Amino acid sequence: MQESRKIEIMDTTLRDGEQTSGVSFAAQEKVSVVSLLLDELKVDRVEIASARVSEGEFKSVQKMAQWATTHGYIDKLEVLGFVDGTTSLEWIAKAGCKVVNLLSKGSLKHCTYQLRKSPEQHLEDVKKSINSACEMGLKVNLYLEDWSNGMRDSKDYVFKMMDGLKDEPVTRFMLPDTLGILNPDEAGRFCSEMIERYPGIHFDFHAHNDYDLAVANVYEALKAGVKGVHVTVNGLGERAGNAPLTSVIALIHDHLGFKTNIDESKLYNVSKVVESYSGVRIPNNKPLIGDNVFTQVAGIHADGDKKKNLYFNDLLPERFGRYREYALGKNSGRSNIVKNLEALGIELDEEATSKVTARIIELGDKKEVVSLDELPYIVSDVLKNGNDFKEIQMLNYSLTLTDGLRPTATVKIGIKGKVYQETAAGEGQYHAFSKAMFKIYRSLNKPVPELIDYEVVIPPGGKTNAYVQTVITWKFEGKVFKTRALDIDQTVAAIKATMKMLNMLESGNIPKMNYMELP
Known part of the structure; x- marks a missing residue:
């Protein structure tokens, strides 16, 4: 039954995803990602590297292969190999891996202009590589690189390659939209043609996102009957990236009703780990994993x-x-x-x-x-202190902080309709502000309280634009009380808390809940 189909998921974050501009995973990071993908997320296969890239890549592949062998996953690791005699195959086997994803040409243009060979010559070379891999004990999957352009422009070439290879010991034939050119109609139609012409063969579909159609193309390919799809964590990949793992899984489960082995509850954690390793931030509106999507x-x-x-x-x-x-x-x-x-x-x-x-x-x-972390401070600010400044109003203030000079503050306040202004310097911005304020008060022979404690409370989360709560403890006429205020800037919050204190003194309304007798 259609509803009982299980789709095979191949993750290529560590191979195709690492071709994202500016992304390079360290060896231990690669082992960590492989572990997360196979052990926790339960993907079916992981493409971990390209053969012959560098000595460092070889050592990384060795480490991943050692981990996979120890944990029983070695048959799930795959390495991209090339039709280059036995060079790639020896590199892969020496690294300890057992599966090669052999890159053949899926369009006549690639065969003619990149390889400068006839279809017959290339077909023969591919067959030799397949046979050599089998002799070395390697399983073979086969990419038809640029297959999407091949189906558009040189379908006869694609079928000639398939006719010559369909009986070879190839486990999977993989159909890449290498340049991300397909639209959903083409993806569905081309995949249907392959499946109808070659029934019984396992086809994978490999989408790129150049037109932002990768997920839609995967949808149509799966409807057409492909058995596996290729994805990357967070949609990493060259140019506009590959089909993103999370969106594809939700699509398969919800819109197609098919099954996978994926543990959905682990998707977000894996995405965040890869975000950290890759340095590529997840957009806030990225489906399923963006900060704002729920x-x-x-x-x-x-x-x-x-x-x-x-x-x-x-x-x-x-x-x-x-x-x-x-x-x-x-x-x-x-x-x-x-x-x-x-x-x-x-x-x-x-x-x-x-x-x-x-x-x-x-x-x-x-x-x-x-943020939710800031809400308790807002509640406290509203309920404990109110928000009405009546008798004394802050009309304007200016704070100046200059390297090598003492901070200065100029304040203009209104007291019962009259305006007063003073300037003072201090050891900090708030100190300068309070000195200017109290200059005004002393000139009016008004009593001022003593500042006992100054506390800044920052919500958890590490956001630099978070609202902070400033709580100031005052002593006045033998009693201690607190005022608090909220703002993104802690000095502004302190100024607000000071204005609350002055209005409380002016009105004689020091809430009993906020003060205590001094011994």
Whole structure:
């Protein structure tokens, strides 16, 4: 039955993927990736290298082969080899591998202009390489390089090659869209022609993404009946890359209803490891593995999810070792806030939730997204200190930091409708600000509190644009209390906390929950 088909997955991250500009995996990284692909992710085969690249590559292949032999995976490692007599084959065998992916020419142009040989001559050379590989105990898979152009421009040549090789000891014939030229109609039609003409042969399809059609072409190739597909982790590969592993797996499982051996729950972890090793960042909107793809932004979506999971689809994040998030920002609605508070185990009443929602929308105008890690600080800032500055208002301030000079601050504040301005220098920007402020206060004979402690709390995650909470402890008339504020800049947060303190003093409203008697 069509539904019971199992598709073979061959990962070529370490061979084709390493042809990504600027990517080069260290030997130990390659062993690590092979281990993740075979041991954890359960891919069927891994193409790990090209023969004859370098001495360093040879040693890497040796290490991977040693690991695979020890763990019973040696028949799942494959190395690209060339029709060059026995040179590539000896290189592969000496490295300890057992499978060669032999690169033959799949288009007349490649045969004629690159090899400068007739189809008959090339066919004979390929047969000799196959026979030599078998004599050396190597299994053979065969690439028909540039097969897609061959099917477009020289179909008779493709069939001539296949007619001459179909009875050779070749395990798989691999059909590459080497230059990523195919559209889905062509991919499906060409694969169908191969399968109908050569029934019983195992065909793999190898897609490139030059027109951003790699996944769609894989879809049509599988519908046509190919038995295996080639992928890379994160879509790495030369030019626009190869068909990405994660998207292809979701396509196979959800849209075609076919089976694979892949453990979906390990996909995200493997993708992140390869991201680290390759240095190629995963785009935030990359399906399944991008940072934002399981994040709902609009409030109406969070509301729908809360009521009946109305904005869920089959790509549930838990399948891929991830979880759903609800963005906090200017597009957030009350449901977004509630979903995030639930995730943190925080319960607020209606009034408090409304205040927190209003603050997040306000902060979202300054920054695209507020993170879940920052939410507790926002809640604390809103509920403990409020946000209304009435009697004393900050009208303007300027902070100057110059190498070799003391920081200076100029502040302009309004107190009950009157404007005051002062400038001061200090040991730091906030120190300069506070000295300028207290100059104003002393000129008015107003009492000022003593700063007891200054604490900056940074959310986890290491984001340099995260909202930080500055908590300042004050002593005034024998009592100690705290004010706190939130901003991307810790000095600005400290200024906000100071303004809260001054308004509390002006109004005589020091909350009992915020102070304690000194001994």
